[in-house]
Amino acid sequence: MEGKIIKGIGGFYYVKTKDEIIECKARGKFRHKDMKPMVGDNVLINVSNGKGVIEEIFDRTSELIRPTVANVTQAFVVFAIKNPDINFDLLNRFLILCEYNNIKAIVCLNKVDLASEKEREEIKNKINDIGYDVLFINAKEGIGIDMLKERLKGEETVLCGPSGAGKSTLINTLINRTHMETGSVSEKIGRGKHTTRHSELIEIEEGYLVDSPGFSNIDISFMDKENLRYSFPEFEEYNHSCKFRGCLHNKEPQCAVKKALSEGEINEYRYNFYIRILEELQEGEKYKW
Numbered sequence: 001m002e003g004k005i006i007k008g009i010g011g012f013y014y015v016k017t018k019d020e021i022i023e024c025k026a027r028g029k030f031r032h033k034d035m036k037p038m039v040g041d042n043v044l045i046n047v048s049n050g051k052g053v054i055e056e057i058f059d060r061t062s063e064l065i066r067p068t069v070a071n072v073t074q075a076f077v078v079f080a081i082k083n084p085d086i087n088f089d090l091l092n093r094f095l096i097l098c099e100y101n102n103i104k105a106i107v108c109l110n111k112v113d114l115a116s117e118k119e120r121e122e123i124k125n126k127i128n129d130i131g132y133d134v135l136f137i138n139a140k141e142g143i144g145i146d147m148l149k150e151r152l153k154g155e156e157t158v159l160c161g162p163s164g165a166g167k168s169t170l171i172n173t174l175i176n177r178t179h180m181e182t183g184s185v186s187e188k189i190g191r192g193k194h195t196t197r198h199s200e201l202i203e204i205e206e207g208y209l210v211d212s213p214g215f216s217n218i219d220i221s222f223m224d225k226e227n228l229r230y231s232f233p234e235f236e237e238y239n240h241s242c243k244f245r246g247c248l249h250n251k252e253p254q255c256a257v258k259k260a261l262s263e264g265e266i267n268e269y270r271y272n273f274y275i276r277i278l279e280e281l282q283e284g285e286k287y288k289w
């Protein structure tokens, strides 16, 4: 039978199949293969007497570490339109992190109640300009939530974004839950400070939502500079048209990306941002040795 791991607790995995959720153990072979099942994994299980065993883990399309979850297909990149003000560089870091992880990014601008029509349009245009959709929401009042729910269908979605953007509020609104972050006192005592909180997938709108905002660590130093250019979707059609194979679109002559830039086909901010990140990665390399 096929299914998806939606939760893992103490060596047990809860696998959602077409009709039910089955408690499973993992086959010992995964230990040798150094491949532990993860929440989000699509798996093949064998069930007898109501007990399941995970026999096989299907290839992952993505693998996040924090939260630890596989096969996320989509991220709601949540930023407040105001309070705190949008940090555009930070937004772009999230976007390339999504691309790097093979995750589709949807920019959700929260706290629309705090901005004027004019301010909204300005920011929307700026983000559309770099090639991303924008959805305006008010997580607190539930405005724009139906639109987001529509986007959840058939996807496995994680929320990311800077602290204070409204991610926890949004998750609570989406799944109709209150105060997940603070939790009740008894829960806090029961769990203790150092217990790792495993992520869980919540079935919602014919899709799955990762129950904790995550992926908020925007350290990108693990990226390698040769692959950075693939995290800029607008470079895609030019990446292999440069004179030099492996062109990093920086100082190389006859570069198709720089040509597109000069012709206004590529956004100047984004190109400059690319160069800054590239240089940051090159700088980081020095310290590795």
Ligand SMILES: Nc1nc2c(ncn2[C@@H]2O[C@H](COP(=O)(O)OP(=O)(O)O)[C@@H](O)[C@H]2O)c(=O)[nH]1
Pocket: 110, 111, 112, 113, 114, 137, 138, 139, 140, 141, 161, 162, 163, 164, 165, 166, 167, 168, 169, 170, 213
């Ligand atoms: N005005 C306004 N405030 C909001 C909205 N959504 C969240 N907030 C507030 O923003 C603050 C940060 O929200 P929180 O969900 O904790 O953000 P997180 O750090 O991203 O999880 C809280 O005080 C929320 O009440 C909104 O749509 N409008």
Ligand SMILES: [Mg+2]
Pocket: 167, 168, 169, 181, 213
């Ligand atoms: Mg939070």
Ligand SMILES: [Zn+2]
Pocket: 242, 247, 248, 249, 250, 252, 254, 255, 256, 257, 258
């Ligand atoms: Zn080039």
